[in-house]
Each structure stands twice: as structure tokens, then as C-alpha cells.
Amino acid sequence: ADALATLRQFNQEVRSARARFTQTVTSPDGARRKTSSGRFEFMRPDRFRFVYEKPFEQLIVADGRKVWLHDPDLNQVTVRSMDQALGATPAALLAGNQIERDFELKALPARDGLDWVQALPRGKDGQLRQLAVGFRGTALAALEIVDAFGQRSLLQFSELQTHVAFADDAFRFTPPKGADLVSP
Amino acid sequence: CASPGQPARPRHAGRLALRTEGEDSRSFTSAFELYGSAREGRLMLNSPLGTTAAQASWSPRGASLQQGASQQDYPDLDRLSQDLLGETLPLAALFDWLDGRPWDGAAARATADGFTQLGWRIDTRGLNDGLLDMRRAEPGPPLSLRVRLERDPS
Numbered sequence: 001a002d003a004l005a006t007l008r009q010f011n012q013e014v015r016s017a018r019a020r021f022t023q024t025v026t027s028p029d030g031a032r033r034k035t036s037s038g039r040f041e042f043m044r045p046d047r048f049r050f051v052y053e054k055p056f057e058q059l060i061v062a063d064g065r066k067v068w069l070h071d072p073d074l075n076q077v078t079v080r081s082m083d084q085a086l087g088a089t090p091a092a093l094l095a096g097n098q099i100e101r102d103f104e105l106k107a108l109p110a111r112d113g114l115d116w117v118q119a120l121p122r123g124k125d126g127q128l129r130q131l132a133v134g135f136r137g138t139a140l141a142a143l144e145i146v147d148a149f150g151q152r153s154l155l156q157f158s159e160l161q162t163h164v165a166f167a168d169d170a171f172r173f174t175p176p177k178g179a180d181l182v183s184p
Numbered sequence: 185c186a187s188p189g190q191p192a193r194p195r196h197a198g199r200l201a202l203r204t205e206g207e208d209s210r211s212f213t214s215a216f217e218l219y220g221s222a223r224e225g226r227l228m229l230n231s232p233l234g235t236t237a238a239q240a241s242w243s244p245r246g247a248s249l250q251q252g253a254s255q256q257d258y259p260d261l262d263r264l265s266q267d268l269l270g271e272t273l274p275l276a277a278l279f280d281w282l283d284g285r286p287w288d289g290a291a292a293r294a295t296a297d298g299f300t301q302l303g304w305r306i307d308t309r310g311l312n313d314g315l316l317d318m319r320r321a322e323p324g325p326p327l328s329l330r331v332r333l334e335r336d337p338s
Contacts, residue, residue: 023233023234025230025234027192029192031192031193032192032193034234050232050233052232056199056332058232060232069213069232071199071201071213073199073332074199074200074201074213074330074332075201075330076201076203076211076213076330078211078212078213090233090235091233126252126253126254127235127237127251127252127253128235145233145234145235147235147236148236148250148252148253149228149236149239149250151230151234151235151236152234153233153234153235155233
């Protein structure tokens with residue numbers, strides 16, 4: 001299947017979705033791996049939630065204006081404005097609606113049973129060496145990020161539900177009482 | 185990428201939350217991996233999505249900070265820490281603090297909840313849960329550094 005057409009269709013037609021994910025980060029020398037898992041939800045053009053559940057809880061919420069990072073363990077909430085946050089980032093590739101503006105897209109050969117599209121961030125500061133999204137048929141299946149140091153992060157999605165009717169406050173974040181709320 | 189002679193396994197890994205109080209309070213939260221020693225080593229700061237936001241490396245010859253494709257050199261770790269975190273963190277002492285003990289490079293005083301050194305108060309009571317709470321009263325605005333260490337940094 002033409003992954004590029006699939007990504008464009010996904011970007012156009014799937015206005016909201018929810019999935020579970022497993023994230024595997026492999027060190028540049030390939031010697032060490034760290035796995036985490038959780039839930040990912042989004043509603044175009046600018047709302048998403050990464051809920052990390054294991055091995056520890058961490059929450060990233062983009063509410064359309066700000067991106068909140070809550071680390072309950074360290075009792076800290078960090079917030080930064082949206083424009084610094086979304087732009088040509090992995091989250092924007094999945095949840096944004098300006099993928100042609102933010103990325104240079106190119107179909108890649110099929111691999112690991114998935115059809116892949118490479119997304120080169122336009123004008124980004126060289127943080128990422130490679131960003132690619134993988135589909136199984138027309139279903140979002142994976143996101144692969146290789147940073148400038150060669151560290152590789154692979155998010156594999158499962159239990160994908162599309163066209164989810166999220167509640168109005170689904171992407172609102174209210175800092176818990178007592179958490180130190182500070183913006184960088 | 186580990187330069188030759190650099191150990192591959194981190195000496196400490198986990199998450200840190202740095203916060204300055206006062207009117208222009210600022211915060212910084214990140215996963216981290218600390219390699220090597222105060223003399224020669226590396227600190228990697230990772231985003232939740234697993235990408236490396238920054239890598240600081242140092243040796244007796246000096247220190248350098250890589251962020252994305254750009255690299256910046258510094259005469260020493262203090263200057264680098266000031267640029268990276270907006271605060272001069274005693275990164276050299278941090279290696280021993282994260283083991284729950286004072287650094288052997290300066291005087292320290294035991295306290296009920298741990299010890300004080302270099303103007304910092306280190307609370308080690310949560311250490312067997314991997315939690316360390318460090319606060320600096322002065323100079324400058326109060327500063328707090330909370331760290332949650334991974335059980336066995338693989």
C-alpha cells in the first residue's frame with residue numbers, strides 16, 4: 001500500500017483517536033533498552049495526551065494553548081506555550097493538521113510488516129535524525145524517532161480507536177493541589 | 185555515542201525536577217543518565233518520548249554541551265551547568281550525593297535528615313525508595329532539585 005497516501009488520508013479523515021502504546025528506547029550503542037507503556041489520545045489540530053503508566057506515571061497534555069508535563073512522583077508540573085511545543089515534533093506528525101507544512105514526507109520501503117513514511121522536520125534545529133510513522137494497512141501502528149545522538153525510540157500502537165467523541169474537557173489539565181506549578 | 189574509555193552503563197539514571205522559587209520561578213523536568221565520574225563523564229537529558237534533549241560531557245580538558253546539531257564548549261562544568269539549567273549545579277558533587285553520601289571535595293556536616301554541603305541541604309531519608317531531595321537556601325533564590333533514581337539503571 002502507498003504509505004504516503006495512507007498518512008495523508010489518516011491526517012485528513014481521522015480527526016480524533018485513542019490507542020495504547022509501548023515505547024522502547026534503545027541507546028545509541030544498542031546496548032541498553034528501556035520500555036514504558038501507556039495511552040495516547042489526540043484531537044486535531046492541537047490537542048493530545050500521552051499518559052505514561054509504566055514503569056512510572058507521567059502525563060503530557062496539550063490543551064490547544066499550552067503543553068503540560070506532570071510528574072506525580074516528583075510532584076512537579078511544568079507548562080510551556082504551545083507554539084514552542086508542537087511545530088515539527090513527533091506529536092504534531094500524529095495529531096497536527098499541518099504535516100505538509102511541518103514535514104517533508106517520503107514513502108519508505110515496507111519493514112517489520114508495516115508501511116512506513118519518513119517525515120523530515122522542516123527547519124527544525126537538528127534535534128531529530130529520523131522520524132517515521134508506520135501503518136498496518138490504514139491503521140496507525142508505529143512511530144519511530146532517532147535523535148541526533150543515534151538514540152532510537154519506537155512507539156508501537158495497539159487497540160486503536162478512531163473518530164472518538166472526546167468530552168470537552170478531555171484535553172484540559174488542572175494541576176493537582178500541592179503540586180509545584182512553574183513555567184520554564 | 186559513548187566515546188572510547190567511557191563506561192557504557194550509567195552510574196545513575198532516573199528523573200530530576202529542578203525548581204527555583206522566588207518571583208521569576210522556573211522549573212525543569214527531565215529523565216537523565218549520568219555516566220563516568222566527576223573527573224570525566226557524561227550527563228544525558230532525555231524527553232519523555234525518549235529523544236535526547238541535551239548531552240553534557242566533561243573531562244579535565246573542559247566541558248561541552250550538545251543540543252541537537254549544535255555543540256558549545258565551556259572551560260568547566262559550572263559554566264556549562266549555568267548555561268544549560270540557568271543555575272550552577274554542583275554536578276561534580278552530585279555523583280556522591282546520588283549515592284547518598286557527601287562529596288569528598290568539600291567540607292560537609294551531618295544533619296537529622298542527611299547532610300549539608302556546598303550550601304545545599306541533602307535529604308537522604310527517601311533514598312531506599314530512590315528519592316533524593318536537595319535544597320539550596322543561598323546564594324540567590326532558593327533552589328530545589330528532586331531526583332527519583334531508577335532501581336537498576338540498565
